[in-house]
C-alpha cells in the first residue's frame with residue numbers, strides 16, 4: 005500500500021445515492037460515469053488535486069455497499085474494531101465475487117483514507133443505511149456525512165439528522181446537481197474539520213481552487229474583449245453587380261453585405277462560446293436551453309434585441325455626454341422605426357418596442373472603384389446598443405456555463421430569469437461599458453488601454469454572477 | 471539595471487532591439503492559434519527557468535528572456551526580426567544614396583558657371599541651406615515639444631505608416647488576383663497584421679527610427695553637396711558673387727552673412743570665415759554690367775563661407791539628430807514596460823499554476839444484462855403473501871392490504887417476516903419488496919436462494935415491487951383505494967428486471983405497478 009503524505013478522502017455510500025455525481029461536481033470532471041443504473045461505479049476512481057504536479061489532496065470515488073447487513077453481522081461476530089477489523093474483513097472477503105464492491109470500497113480506507121458518507125436524504129432511512137453507518141463506526145475512520153437531495157422532499161431530514169448525530173460529527177448539505185463554486189468551496193472547507201492535521205494541505209488545495217477560478221474568469225474576460233475588439237470595428241465589403249438596374253444591384257449588394265456581416269459575427273460568437281465552455285471543462289453539457297431562453301435565439305433575432313442590452317431610459321442615461329457620434333445614432337435609433345436594412349436581413353420589425361434597432365445596425369456605404377463598378381461597405385456598427393447586446397449574450401452564456409454542475413448530466417437549463425445582466429448593474433458601470441466599447445470600436449491609439457479596462461471591468465462583473 | 475541574483479540563469483543579453491520586438495510580436499501572433507493550456511505550460515516553464523527575483527522593469531527582462539528561450543526552442547523559418555533588420559539597413563543605404571545623389575545634383579546646378587556670370591551665392595544658399603534651416607527650425611520645435619511629452623513627430627509619422635500599410639495591402643490584394651498563391655497572400659496578410667501591431671504598440675520607437683532614416687538621407691544630401699562643391703572647386707576655377715532683388719544693400723547682406731557665420735566666427739575671422747563688407751560690395755553682381763573682372767581675389771572669398779554654411783546648418787544638425795535618435799532608441803527600448811492589454815496574457819500564463827482536479831483515467835465498464843425477466847401486471851395472488859417487517863414501517867398494513875385485494879381481486883393475509891431468510895414455503899409465494907430502492911447484492915443472493923429452494927417444488931417466486939412510500943405526514947389512510955406510496959417508475963422496474971436477469975432464475979416472476987406516465991422514460 006503506497007504511503008501518501010497528502011489527505012486521501014473516499015466518497016462512500018449506498019449505490020445510486022449520487023457519490024459519483026458529488027465528485028464530478030466537486031472536481032469539475034464530467035468524464036465520471038454518472039448513471040441511474042445502480043452499481044454503475046464498480047472500481048475506485050482517484051481524483052488527485054494537483055498543483056504544479058504536486059498532489060495536495062486526493063479524492064476517491066468508490067462503488068456502493070452491496071452487502072451491508074451481512075457484513076455488519078459478520079463484523080459484530082468478530083468482536084474486532086478499527087484497523088484490525090478492516091484487515092480481517094478484507095482478508096475474509098476479498099476472494100468472494102459477491103463482495104467485490106464492498107472490498108473495493110474499503111481499499112482506500114485501508115490506505116489511510118478519511119471518508120465522506122453520501123446519502124440522499126429525500127427518502128426514508130432504511131435498515132441498510134443503519135447497517136452501513138454502523139460498519140463505518142466500527143471501522144472508525146475520520147468521517148463526515150454529505151447530504152445530497154435528489155428530490156425536493158425534506159420530510160425525512162429530521163430522521164436522518166438524528167441518525168447522523170450518532171455516527172458523524174460533521175454534516176454538510178451538498179447538492180450535486182445545483183452546487184456552484186461557493187458551495188464547492190464550502191464543502192472543501194468542511195473537509196478540514198474531519199482531520200485537523202490535514203488543514204494546511206487542504207488549505208493549499210482551496211487556495212488553488214480559488215486561484216484557478218479567478219484565473220479562468222480573467223481568461224473569459226480576455227476572450228470576450230478579443231471578440232469585441234474584432235466585432236465592433238468589423239467591416240464587410242461586397243462588390244456591386246454590374247448588370248441590371250444600378251439601384252437594385254446596390255440594394256442587393258447591401259443586403260448580401262449585411263447578411264455576411266451578421267453571419268461573421270454569429271460565427272465568431274459561437275467560437276467564443278466554445279472557448280468559454282472549454283475553459284469550464286464542460287465536454288458533455290452543451291447548454292440545451294429551454295425554448296424561450298434568449299440564448300437560444302439567434303444573435304440578430306428581434307427578441308434578442310428586446311431582452312438584452314439596456315433599456316431605453318438606461319441607454320439615454322448611459323450615453324449622455326458621450327459625444328456627438330452616439331447622440332446622433334441614438335436619435336436615429338429612437339426615432340426610426342422604419343423597417344430599415346435590419347429588416348431586409350431577416351428580422352421582422354413591428355411594434356413600438358423595437359426602438360433600438362432603428363435602421364442603423366451597421367453603417368452602409370457605397371464606394372466607387374477606380375477601375376469602374378462599385379462596392380458596398382457594411383459596418384462598423386454605430387448603434388450604441390450593439391456592443392451591449394454582444395456583451396450581454398456573452399456574459400449570459402458565461403453565467404450558465406460557469407454555474408452548471410458537472411454532476412448534472414440532464415442539461416436542460418430552465419428559463420433564464422433576468423436574462424439581461426447588464427440591465428441590472430449600476431448606471432455608472434453601464435456608462436463605463438458603453439464608453440469603453442466605443443473606444444474599442446473606434447480602434448484608435450487608446451483602444452489598447454480601453455481593452456485592458458474593459459477586461460478588468462468584465463472580470464469584476466463576472467465575479468458577481470459566478 | 472543590472473542587479474542579477476547571483477545564481478540567475480538569465481544570462482542572455484537582456485536588452486531589447488527593434489528586431490527583437492518584431493520577433494516578439496511574431497511569436498505572439500503565432501501563439502494566438504495555440505491551445506491555451508499548452509501555452510501556459512510552456513510559459514510557466516520559461517518563467518521558472520528565468521528565476522529572477524524582484525528587479526526593476528522585471529517584465530521587460532522576463533519577456534526578453536522568454537524571447538531568447540522561444541527562439542532557441544523554435545527558431546522561426548522566416549525570421550521577421552532579421553527581415554526588419556535587412557530592410558532597415560537597405561532603406562538606410564537607399565536613403566543615403568538618394569540623399570547623396572540629390573545633394574550632388576542640387577549643388578552642381580547651383581554651381582553652374584559658364585564664365586560670364588559668377589556663381590550666385592544667394593541662389594546656392596537658397597537651394598542648399600535655407601530649406602535645411604527651416605527643417606532645423608521644425609526639428610527644434612518638435613524636440614521641445616517632445617521634451618514636454620508631446621510626440622509631434624509621431625503624429626507626423628502617422629500618415630506615413632498608414633500609407634505604408636495601405637500600399638502593402640493594395641500590393642497583396644492585387645497580387646491575390648494575379649500571380650501569388652493563396653498561401654503567400656495569407657502569409658503577407660499575417661505580416662501585415664504584424665506590421666500593424668508593431669506600428670500601434672511601439673509607435674514612439676518606430677517613429678524615432680523613421681526619423682533616424684530621414685537623418686541618414688539628410689547626411690547623404692549634405693555630403694553629396696559638400697563633395698560636389700569641393701570637387702568642382704578642386705578641378706575648376708569659379709568666381710562667386712551675389713545678387714538679389716530683395717536688397718542691393720551690401721550692409722544688409724553683410725549683417726546677414728556675419729550672423730550666419732557666428733558659429734565659426736571664433737575660428738575663422740572676417741575675411742576668411744566670411745567676407746568683409748568691402749568684399750561683399752566688390753562681389754555684387756550688377757545687372758547689365760558685363761565684363762567685370764572676375765579674377766579679383768574677392769570673387770574667391772565666398773566659398774569657405776558657403777561650405778561652412780552647408781557643414782554647420784546642413785550636415786552637423788543631421789549628425790546631431792542622428793546621434794540623438796540613436797541614443798533615444800536605446801532609452802526607449804530600455805524603458806519598455808510591456809504593460810498594455812496585449813501584454814497581460816503572457817504574464818498571466820507565466821504566473822499560472824498547473825491545476826487539475828480531474829480523475830485518473832479508468833477503463834472499467836458497467837454491467838449489462840442479456841436475458842429478460844418478463845415484467846408482469848399484478849394478477850390473482852396465491853395464498854402466501856410475505857412482506858418484510860421493516861417495510862411495513864413505511865407502508866400502513868391496512869392500506870397495503872386493501873390495495874392488494876383491490877388490484878388482484880383475491881383477499882389474502884399479508885404475513886410479516888423479519889428477514890428474507892425466514893421465508894419458508896413449499897408453494898409458490900408472493901413477496902412484497904420496496905422496488906424504489908436499487909436491488910443490492912445481498913437481497914439478490916437471498917432471492918436466488920429462495921427461488922432455488924422453490925424450483926425444486928416446481929413453485930414460483932413472485933416479486934411485487936412497491937414505489938417510494940409517502941412521507942410520514944401525508945397519510946392516505948382515509949383513501950384506501952389508492953396504492954400505498956407512489957407508483958414505481960418504469961426505469962426502477964427495468965433496473966430490477968436487469969439485476970434479476972443476472973441471477974438466471976427462471977421461476978422468479980416480477981410484478982410491478984408501473985406508473986404509465988414514466989414508461990419508456992429514463993430517470
Ligand SMILES: Nc1nc2c(ncn2[C@@H]2O[C@H](COP(=O)(O)OP(=O)(O)OP(=O)(O)O)[C@@H](O)[C@H]2O)c(=O)[nH]1
Pocket residue numbers: 017018019020021022023024025026037038039040041042043044045046066067068152153154155179180181182413993
Ligand atoms: N435530481 C438529482 N439527481 C441526482 C442528484 N445526484 C445524483 N442524482 C442522480 O442519481 C443517479 C445516481 O447518481 P450517481 O452519481 O451515479 O450515483 P452513485 O452513488 O455514484 O451510484 P453507483 O456508482 O451506482 O454506486 C443519477 O441518475 C444521478 O443523475 C441530485 O443532486 N439531484
Ligand SMILES: [Mg+2]
Pocket residue numbers: 023024025037038044045065066067
Ligand atoms: Mg458511482
